Amino acid sequence: MAIAADYTEKIPNNVDLHEDRRLQRALESWQPNFLSWWDSMGPALPTRDVYLRTAVNVGREGWAHFGYVAMRDYRWGIFLADRKPDRRIAFGRHKGEPVWQQVPGEYRADLQRLIVIQGDTEPASVEQQRHLGATAPSLYDLRNLFQVNVEEGRHLWAMVYLLHAYFGREGREEAELLLHRNSGSEESPRILGAFNEETPDWLSFFMFTYFTDRDGKYQLGTLKESAFDPLSRTCEFMLKEESHHMFVGTTGIDRVVQRTVQLMLEHDTDDVVAHGGIPLDIIQKYLNFHFSVSLDLFGSETSTNVANYFTAGLKGRWAEERRRDDHVLTDDSIMVDAIVDGKPGQTEVAALVGLNTDLRREYIGDCQNGVNRWNRILEEAGIDRRLRLPHVAFNRKVGAFAGIEATPDGEVLSADEWERRKGEWLPTEVDRTHVRSLMQPVYERGKVAAWLAPPRQGINGKPTDYEYVHLA
Numbered sequence: 076m077a078i079a080a081d082y083t084e085k086i087p088n089n090v091d092l093h094e095d096r097r098l099q100r101a102l103e104s105w106q107p108n109f110l111s112w113w114d115s116m117g118p119a120l121p122t123r124d125v126y127l128r129t130a131v132n133v134g135r136e137g138w139a140h141f142g143y144v145a146m147r148d149y150r151w152g153i154f155l156a157d158r159k160p161d162r163r164i165a166f167g168r169h170k171g172e173p174v175w176q177q178v179p180g181e182y183r184a185d186l187q188r189l190i191v192i193q194g195d196t197e198p199a200s201v202e203q204q205r206h207l208g209a210t211a212p213s214l215y216d217l218r219n220l221f222q223v224n225v226e227e228g229r230h231l232w233a234m235v236y237l238l239h240a241y242f243g244r245e246g247r248e249e250a251e252l253l254l255h256r257n258s259g260s261e262e263s264p265r266i267l268g269a270f271n272e273e274t275p276d277w278l279s280f281f282m283f284t285y286f287t288d289r290d291g292k293y294q295l296g297t298l299k300e301s302a303f304d305p306l307s308r309t310c311e312f313m314l315k316e317e318s319h320h321m322f323v324g325t326t327g328i329d330r331v332v333q334r335t336v337q338l339m340l341e342h343d344t345d346d347v348v349a350h351g352g353i354p355l356d357i358i359q360k361y362l363n364f365h366f367s368v369s370l371d372l373f374g375s376e377t378s379t380n381v382a383n384y385f386t387a388g389l390k391g392r393w394a395e396e397r398r399r400d401d402h403v404l405t406d407d408s409i410m411v412d413a414i415v416d417g418k419p420g421q422t423e424v425a426a427l428v429g430l431n432t433d434l435r436r437e438y439i440g441d442c443q444n445g446v447n448r449w450n451r452i453l454e455e456a457g458i459d460r461r462l463r464l465p466h467v468a469f470n471r472k473v474g475a476f477a478g479i480e481a482t483p484d485g486e487v488l489s490a491d492e493w494e495r496r497k498g499e500w501l502p503t504e505v506d507r508t509h510v511r512s513l514m515q516p517v518y519e520r521g522k523v524a525a526w527l528a529p530p531r532q533g534i535n536g537k538p539t540d541y542e543y544v545h546l547a
């Protein structure tokens with residue numbers, strides 16, 4: 076059922092946009108607003124062109140075309156994964172019924188809300204990363220940053236398409252607001268906390284793409300299960316692009332750890348600051364920060380809203396169809412995080428209200444893989460230190476542990492002691508200043524900044540010293 080993407084149109088798409096003139100006109104009138112947002116809030120570094128991947132279709136061959144593109148001319152298109160014939164709802168009250176091609180009136184408000192929240196994160200990260208180009212550690216890294224940025228822009232398009240196509244006037248208004256809210260803005264900030272934090276340096280960028288883009292993967296995974304088929308198909312295709320973003324994070328941190336280890340061995344010291352490296356202590360603190368703010372994105376441990384979304388079929392679980400249960404969950408229970416006797420513990424609740432916890436746990440398991448990978452680098456170098464994920468109660472602002480302060484081991488601290496000691500676990504001004512001092516741009520072809528190892532491989536089979544970006 077693959078529909079060929081139409082590239083002759085202003086807005087490339089595989090949804091037969093030309094057949095719906097009203098929708099096409101509405102999106103074409105949103106397009107200039109998007110471009111002026113991109114000009115004022117997108118990558119600040121002037122470039123001539125960038126070696127980028129552009130999605131031109133969703134099929135196995137067509138979805139990733141590589142070539143030099145002037146970023147402003149990137150073909151932000153609308154691509155939905157192919158329709159599965161006879162797809163059925165996999166969970167909840169409507170389990171077994173055919174999926175919906177239109178929005179049922181009773182679920183309209185909830186579906187719109189879910190799409191707006193997802194849509195809000197996509198341009199937010201572009202805004203957060205706006206100035207990173209000024210300090211890129213290599214052309215390879217600069218290209219990866221821009222790749223992530225244009226794709227987050229495309230993900231915004233994906234959500235805006237749904238709002239325009241299925242939610243009428245209200246949907247169009249929400250699409251405008253997605254460009255109106257800005258990361259870190261006083262008057263109209265982005266909806267979720269982590270998307271109002273700064274991404275001031277490349278260590279933060281790698282941590283963000285590892286931990287926060289991975290939250291995106293899990294959220295998209297639940298929406299991919301949706302009974303609302305156009306949302307499901309949109310998210311399925313977004314997930315393909317998302318995996319590159321996490322690759323940037325995983326391998327970015329690999330390279331930082333590798334370089335640190337090299338300097339530690341070379342100079343026989345843990346304190347590689349004087350040698351232009353980032354000590355493991357600082358890497359751990361950045362990891363603690365980004366992991367904990369990303370945990371907050373999953374919301375509180377229990378939620379009746381999320382239970383209702385599940386029962387209604389709007390949002391499933393991660394890998395819903397691989398779960399071996401009744402997919403209705405009315406008789407099941409789950410242990411969720413809670414304060415028990417003044418300490419972090421767990422309590423039993425109905426499975427349906429504990430779905431945020433279920434998703435957060437899947438996410439945490441996935442995050443651990445990266446930590447294991449970085450620890451293998453340490454192990455192979457004969458270094459005893461290990462990186463680790465902090466306790467779920469550490470540095471939380473949302474959910475059961477928002478009201479307490481805890482160490483990365485989960486020990487509860489008084490507010491005073493937390494204030495006194497938090498610099499042991501979270502980046503201090505001194506740490507940030509050191510990291511910032513290393514952020515000198517390296518734009519020379521094939522050269523890489525000294526605080527991280529060079530990449531192992533280039534992009535799309537090109538050599539690592541390829542001229543990935545032509546600066547203006």
Ligand SMILES: [Fe+2]
Nearest residue numbers: 197227230291
């Ligand atoms: Fe995205």
Ligand SMILES: [Fe+2]
Nearest residue numbers: 288291317320
């Ligand atoms: Fe992403």
